[in-house]
Amino acid sequence: MTKQQANWSPYDNNGGTCVAIAGADYCVIAADTRMSTGYSILTRDYSKICKLADKCVMASSGFQADVKALQKVLSARHLIYQHQHNKQMSCPAMGQLLSNTLYYKRFFPYYSFNVLGGLDNEGKGCVYTYDAVGSYERVGYSSQGSGATLITPFLDNQLKSPSPLLLPAKDAVTPLSETEAIDLVKTCFASATERDIYTGDKLEIVVLNADGICREYMELRKD
């Protein structure tokens, strides 16, 4: 007698990759725009990036229906926060809210792999990385999604700070300039696109700094 298996799953994986890098006074958040299911492409032009607050942007890969639902919940909660506090949520605050929201559905999770990027209360870049049920950590850079296994080792090589045991302690944020960080992200995606079938079409890059938010696009291989 073999164990009975489900003949239907509430989840699907729409693929895609997200990356975020924190700088001294900026944050770069990027994601590809391909949405797939199985071996097919659903669309080449779908944004996985959502602005949650003035200083806080989230990129999510995984099951996009759950991602959309999660984005709506967070936006509504942010509105409530603004009514009660008369100000926008800071990135660390949103980071905690996202974690709580994910854990709330611990027993029927959002199939959403998130990176949160923005500026902290001091104006420094910050990146938070999550698993599907809300475990999170502030880091200097992160990658999630189907291309993460290809990108993370490369970012480790380029950005990882030396051992935390060294003195003086090194900052999590990268010493790279904004343009250098954007270039690095473009390189990451160009490489990931070569080997990951779910990553490609177009790259959407959002940069958050003291001047505000700006968005740029780069073409990727469409095969």
Place this chain on the structure above:
Amino acid sequence: MFRNQYDTDVTTWSPAGRLFQVEYAMEAVKQGSAAIGLRSKSHVVLACVNKANSELSSHQKKIFKADDHIGVAIAGLTADGRVLSRYMRSECINYSYSYESPLPVGRLVVQLADKAQVCTQRSWKRPYGVGLLVAGLDESGAHLYYNCPSGNYFEYQAFAIGSRSQAAKTYLERRFENFMGSSRDDLLKDALFAIRETLQGEKLTSSICTVAVVGVGEAFHILDQGTVQALIEAFEIAGEEATASEPTAADQPASEPGAAADQGAPAGHDAAPMDI
């Protein structure tokens, strides 16, 4: 008279067919400091008088944003007003979440009215002691509504509630026919003039009034003190007495108002206010 015998419960009718507890709740609105609203085709302005209890305290918040396209000014028990504006915010957010579009103002005021009506028909509740001037913009244009503790609501071109609101209403009645075509600045000017009417000679400064606007292409927001003071000075209305710029010819009393402007005012002790 009979009034005292039948006024203990909100669920008790008087022999004349009135619910005194509801009427007493409407009295509470009249005791609050003044709030006025006026609208044109594309904008709605809310303004209110902010009187602090003493020099040492801050003043009550009387204007609340419910959503980008809806705001509310209250008069009466501000605690009740706070609770209702929290309800309005919640309804706006839930509607946007479900329908990805802004809640039509007319729907919101009906929900508010129904909520108020519940409190007039439960023995363990009391009516809300606050009048709400709801200003909003939706697909069908700019709207101004008045929600009263009885559960009634009316749409207005311009209205004033709270203490000494009759003076403001008189001013508005003279001018309301022009409001539909007014520009945003004209509306603001009329709002500030109307507020000045309720002050009975006291000097109008931005520290005792609050003004908020919503309009086509303009989300609901409260104007900051600096902007309001600049408007007051620009319109030269800070004067101690009524300026001569108001037409003295239109001296008729408020007894024959335009259809829109006066429906909420009690006509006297005989007619139940809710029936008008």
